[in-house]
Amino acid sequence: MDFSFTEEQxxxxxxxxxxxxxxxxxxxxxxxxxxxKGYTPExxxxxxxxxxxxxxxxxxxxxxxxxxxxxxxxxEEMGRACLPGPFFSSLIGTLxxxxxxNEPQKKELLPKIAQGxxxxxxxxxxxxxxxxxxxxxxxxxxxxxxYVINGTKLFVENAHVADLIVCAAKSxxxxxxQGITLFLTNAKSPNLxxxxxxxxxxxxxxxxxxxxxxxxxGSILGELGRGEECLKSLLQVAAVAKCAEMLGGAQQVLDMxxxxxxxxxxxxxxxxxxxxxxxxxxxxxxxxxxxRYITYLAAWKVNEGLPFGxxxxxxxxxxxxxxxxxxxxxxxxxxxxxFCEDHDLPLYSKRAKASEFAFGDARFQRRFVAQEIxx
Amino acid sequence: xxxxxxxxxxxxxxxxxxxCQKEPPExxxxxxxxxxxxxxxxxxAFTRRLGQKGWLSISWPKEYGGLGRSIxxxxxxxxxxxxxxxxxxxxxxxxxVAAGILGYGTEEQKREFLxxxxxxxxxxxxxxxEPGAGSDLLNTATRAAKDSDNYILNGQKIWxxxxxxxxxxxxxARTDPEAxxxxxxxxxxxxxxSPGITVNPIIDMSGSKSFCEIFLExxxxxxxxxxGQENRGLPLVFACLExxxxxxxxxxxxxxxxxxxxxxxxxxxxxxxxxxLKDDQVLRDTLAEIAVELEVCRMINYxxxxxxxxxxxxxxxxxxxxxxxDELGQRLAQVxxxxxxxxxxxxxxxxxxxxRKRFTFLYTFNRGLSLAGGTSEIxxxxxxxxxxxxxxx
Numbered sequence: 001m002d003f004s005f006t007e008e009q010x011x012x013x014x015x016x017x018x019x020x021x022x023x024x025x026x027x028x029x030x031x032x033x034x035x036x037k038g039y040t041p042e043x044x045x046x047x048x049x050x051x052x053x054x055x056x057x058x059x060x061x062x063x064x065x066x067x068x069x070x071x072x073x074x075x076e077e078m079g080r081a082c083l084p085g086p087f088f089s090s091l092i093g094t095l096x097x098x099x100x101x102n103e104p105q106k107k108e109l110l111p112k113i114a115q116g117x118x119x120x121x122x123x124x125x126x127x128x129x130x131x132x133x134x135x136x137x138x139x140x141x142x143x144x145x146x147y148v149i150n151g152t153k154l155f156v157e158n159a160h161v162a163d164l165i166v167c168a169a170k171s172x173x174x175x176x177x178q179g180i181t182l183f184l185t186n187a188k189s190p191n192l193x194x195x196x197x198x199x200x201x202x203x204x205x206x207x208x209x210x211x212x213x214x215x216x217x218g219s220i221l222g223e224l225g226r227g228e229e230c231l232k233s234l235l236q237v238a239a240v241a242k243c244a245e246m247l248g249g250a251q252q253v254l255d256m257x258x259x260x261x262x263x264x265x266x267x268x269x270x271x272x273x274x275x276x277x278x279x280x281x282x283x284x285x286x287x288x289x290x291x292r293y294i295t296y297l298a299a300w301k302v303n304e305g306l307p308f309g310x311x312x313x314x315x316x317x318x319x320x321x322x323x324x325x326x327x328x329x330x331x332x333x334x335x336x337x338x339f340c341e342d343h344d345l346p347l348y349s350k351r352a353k354a355s356e357f358a359f360g361d362a363r364f365q366r367r368f369v370a371q372e373i374x375x
Numbered sequence: 376x377x378x379x380x381x382x383x384x385x386x387x388x389x390x391x392x393x394x395c396q397k398e399p400p401e402x403x404x405x406x407x408x409x410x411x412x413x414x415x416x417x418x419x420a421f422t423r424r425l426g427q428k429g430w431l432s433i434s435w436p437k438e439y440g441g442l443g444r445s446i447x448x449x450x451x452x453x454x455x456x457x458x459x460x461x462x463x464x465x466x467x468x469x470x471x472v473a474a475g476i477l478g479y480g481t482e483e484q485k486r487e488f489l490x491x492x493x494x495x496x497x498x499x500x501x502x503x504x505e506p507g508a509g510s511d512l513l514n515t516a517t518r519a520a521k522d523s524d525n526y527i528l529n530g531q532k533i534w535x536x537x538x539x540x541x542x543x544x545x546x547x548a549r550t551d552p553e554a555x556x557x558x559x560x561x562x563x564x565x566x567x568x569s570p571g572i573t574v575n576p577i578i579d580m581s582g583s584k585s586f587c588e589i590f591l592e593x594x595x596x597x598x599x600x601x602x603g604q605e606n607r608g609l610p611l612v613f614a615c616l617e618x619x620x621x622x623x624x625x626x627x628x629x630x631x632x633x634x635x636x637x638x639x640x641x642x643x644x645x646x647x648x649x650x651x652l653k654d655d656q657v658l659r660d661t662l663a664e665i666a667v668e669l670e671v672c673r674m675i676n677y678x679x680x681x682x683x684x685x686x687x688x689x690x691x692x693x694x695x696x697x698x699x700x701d702e703l704g705q706r707l708a709q710v711x712x713x714x715x716x717x718x719x720x721x722x723x724x725x726x727x728x729x730x731r732k733r734f735t736f737l738y739t740f741n742r743g744l745s746l747a748g749g750t751s752e753i754x755x756x757x758x759x760x761x762x763x764x765x766x767x768x
Binding site: 002 | 659699762763764
């Protein structure tokens with residue numbers, strides 16, 4: 001049993017924290033919420049120079065060859081800094097290519113991703129469709145040597161700045177079996193339109209409309225009509241990655257709150273001396289401890305190549321509700337000042353809400369857990 | 376990062392598993408039934424049997440009758456026993472007292488008490504609370520007055536679990552009434568058969584008889600039974616409380632795993648109002664929520680066990696363990712009754728009678744979980760002060 005990170009991972013954490021403290025101040029985060037693009041190319045370039053986009057990519061494809069746990073460390077720090085931009089969404093696209101891509105696809109795409117030159121994202125949800133794959137409506141039909149995709153995808157994160165959209169669509173294989181196929185779609189394809197959706201957190205979610213978008217057969221990621229297993233596992237990894245980001249955010253929310261209640265004077269004393277406040281803070285720490293270790297368990301299983309579906313669902317179910325509880329209590333402890341748009345806290349509490357839904361909310365996860373416990 | 380157990384730990388777990396199959400824990404008579412803390416009921420016979428196996432003293436030094444193995448091995452054995460609902464209550468408090476004796480006792484005390492405790496020959500209770508000193512332990516009024524080679528104890532203790540079954544009791548008493556409240560307290564190892572001691576069990580709202588009250592009237596305790604330094608009893612008591620808060624709660628995930636499995640089995644088989652329970656989405660969600668919480672609880676407990684195993688002491692961490700475990704236990708009992716529904720009124724010959732009895736009992740007893748060994752409010756204050764460094768009020 002070992003709950004600790006390696007020295008290298010602790011070093012990565014320190015570098016990431018220092019870097020993001022300097023390069024990603026809250027004013028920038030606030031600016032990016034209102035900015036249409038949602039990130040600055042300068043910061044993106046600096047992150048690429050640190051090798052972060054290539055952290056999970058093997059060296060043979062121009063990456064650093066880090067482990068999933070390394071990425072978890074980085075995501076925690078990004079969550080803590082409330083980093084805006086397409087790092088997370090592109091990571092999920094990258095994981096899809098790593099998981100299902102064939103050799104030519106990996107050779108072509110991964111080095112560019114590692115350099116920070118190519119942004120990808122994943123398109124699954126649709127109007128009325130969350131993450132239940134059998135309800136996907138988007139269709140891909142074979143026409144000659146190309147597939148033609150028709151359908152609407154919702155909540156495609158950062159699609160407006162992505163180069164590559166990994167799109168899940170229904171298609172038939174040669175035997176007539178209908179299944180999910182993942183397509184590597186050029187985001188700038190004709191007949192593909194991308195519209196930003198206004199969200200609470202100001203994260204850049206898009207509606208992507210495919211109206212006869214043509215993709216060559218070589219753009220199929222993984223097996224034709226057999227993408228469901230791959231997609232399921234990808235969503236589960238994404239959920240764990242999201243938990244890591246949420247963990248960092250929740251930690252920062254608690255730290256901010258503890259600092260505030262130590263300094264805020266009412267009745268001649270810091271409000272942190274009041275048990276009502278102390279118990280709010282204790283509840284936040286209990287929830288946070290839960291997020292931390294359940295996330296590490298799931299992440300470690302991913303890292304070791306062990307079956308992790310159940311742990312991923314449990315982690316996301318817990319983190320989704322615990323992070324929301326933590327940010328609710330943080331608001332209560334901060335009082336009216338935390339209610340202001342200029343304050344840092346809303347950046348986090350809005351993200352907490354957005355994260356709750358990403359890759360399946362608590363109820364979605366518990367539906368899976370119920371099966372796993374034999375119901 | 377690695378969440379596997381070591382080979383030695385897994386070997387011990389397997390040994391415990393086989394032992395539980397060969398000698399089913401439920402075949403041992405219990406003096407106190409399983410109250411749902413996670414560590415099972417109180418069975419003097421089972422505790423003695425574990426003593427024969429050497430499993431009461433896994434992590435104690437060999438020279439005092441221990442096996443000299445790691446804390447993680449001790450934890451793994453307890454966890455496996457808990458999953459089999461083995462009664463471990465009978466030696467829980469002895470474990471806490473042993474920590475006190477190992478940390479603060481004289482060589483004579485170690486040699487006299489520990490080997491007997493390792494065998495399960497003597498059982499313990501801990502007498503800390505008093506009618507006027509519950510959460511506020513510093514208000515302890517029981518008096519220990521020096522009289523040549525003895526101390527004379529007078530006062531009243533309340534809530535020590537199993538004191539009516541225990542041979543010995545750790546007693547916190549005031550040796551210096553003039554000193555500031557925290558400075559005049561000492562701890563004593565007191566034989567419960569000493570003249571002047573009266574022990575009465577208290578029947579709690581579940582009908583269980585586990586808590587007691589102890590009256591001390593001119594009880595003569597030899598100086599050799601003072602544990603630790605005179606007037607320096609508090610650190611020792613906190614060390615024992617760590618035992619109560621961590622070891623008394625760290626098995627929740629294992630003890631309750633079986634409860635969840637049984638509820639799942641019930642839901643899979645039972646129908647109500649012409650509908651199969653397993654098709655009820657609310658019930659499915661509710662049980663999945665318990666499964667999620669049990670897994671979170673398991674990891675919180677592992678983290679604390681890992682720290683202890685590294686030789687680190689834990690303070691607020693054990694309060695997190697306790698609060699999470701106790702409140703989860705209460706939710707589980709509530710969910711259990713919700714799942715069983717009106718079926719809790721099933722006839723005695725129903726297949727589910729045992730499950731129904733267990734949950735109706737747990738439901739009432741579990742009100743006490745978040746009180747015993749320090750209320751959840753005291754735990755939260757500890758977490759805020761020591762875990763987050765908030766200023767004292």
